[in-house]
Amino acid sequence: VTIRVGIPRALLYYRFYPLWTTFFTELGAEVVVSEPTTQEIFERGLKKFVGDTCLPMKLVFGHVITLADKVDYLFIPRMVSIEKDAYLCPHFAGLPDVLRALMPDLPPILDTHFNVRKKGVTMKSIYEAGKRFNKNPARVYHAYQKAQKAYQKFLERIRDGITPQEAIQAFDGKEVSLPKERKERLNIALVGNPYTIYDPFSSLNIIQKLRKLGAKIYTSEMIPDEIIEERVRSLSKRIYWTFGKETVGAAFHYLDSKEIDGLIYIISFECGPDSLLKEIVDDKARKNKKAAYMTLVIDEHTGETGINTRLDAFTEMIKRRRNKKVDTS
Numbered sequence: 001v002t003i004r005v006g007i008p009r010a011l012l013y014y015r016f017y018p019l020w021t022t023f024f025t026e027l028g029a030e031v032v033v034s035e036p037t038t039q040e041i042f043e044r045g046l047k048k049f050v051g052d053t054c055l056p057m058k059l060v061f062g063h064v065i066t067l068a069d070k071v072d073y074l075f076i077p078r079m080v081s082i083e084k085d086a087y088l089c090p091h092f093a094g095l096p097d098v099l100r101a102l103m104p105d106l107p108p109i110l111d112t113h114f115n116v117r118k119k120g121v122t123m124k125s126i127y128e129a130g131k132r133f134n135k136n137p138a139r140v141y142h143a144y145q146k147a148q149k150a151y152q153k154f155l156e157r158i159r160d161g162i163t164p165q166e167a168i169q170a171f172d173g174k175e176v177s178l179p180k181e182r183k184e185r186l187n188i189a190l191v192g193n194p195y196t197i198y199d200p201f202s203s204l205n206i207i208q209k210l211r212k213l214g215a216k217i218y219t220s221e222m223i224p225d226e227i228i229e230e231r232v233r234s235l236s237k238r239i240y241w242t243f244g245k246e247t248v249g250a251a252f253h254y255l256d257s258k259e260i261d262g263l264i265y266i267i268s269f270e271c272g273p274d275s276l277l278k279e280i281v282d283d284k285a286r287k288n289k290k291a292a293y294m295t296l297v298i299d300e301h302t303g304e305t306g307i308n309t310r311l312d313a314f315t316e317m318i319k320r321r322r323n324k325k326v327d328t329s
């Protein structure tokens, strides 16, 4: 019988889905992903959740509940660090325990510990994740190598200019249809945590909304790691969070780029890291007058109308700035 592994369409799904899926599929498992977020999924999760946290963490509860009766295992890795000298926010490391404590009836959770620190992803964590499917370490390692290849291809697709959401579609073999680029297009960069930007429910479909307003979208995943590293190295404060580094590095890069007309920083309300990083990005944007800048703070109470009005105003402002430049040149 094929073992079914459930992956919630939340959090690091937006970064690692092709890697995880290839790994489990290569080991003979069937991967089941929860459906795209809806109000109902969100509300189901909220009923189980106790206490205060950010929207992305609340959402994962709803996704896990919808998967619970469809799978044999849930894959909720205990993510501490995914790169040298940087960490994920502590919520990630505690997630498997919180889920188990609040929902004891869940299927067994594969909570492989990922803590890269100085050694790279260790064979131990890879084997830990794969041993239930195949006890042979060589087979598990081989599956991981294949997964890495699929992951590199996914990253390359994004660097070629599609969003991670679209690169996931391409990985799943679905056709990705991008809107035709308009001649007078606006180049708008989006920065922030990937699971907020690329989950259409959380971001109120911001990518589609901006495209309708004539924007071409740029994201932090489209920038090579070296550039991100270089930009954050020049800061007086060190940033310890992986997504925080990406947000700030990409924001600095795009604010200095001649191509970009505007930058939007999408912030999760109740996100500790975001509230600190906002100061750094705000400060850079204040000093840099080239690109328009705005922040959008998002939580479950954010209304569609409010966002539409802000996006309209932002794109109008960019157009006015452009016309002014033409007038004075």
Ligand code: SF4
Binding pocket: 054, 055, 056, 057, 089, 090, 091, 092, 193, 268, 270, 271, 272, 273, 274
């Ligand atoms: S980084 Fe912010 S949004 Fe992400 S899990 Fe942590 S608190 Fe939530």
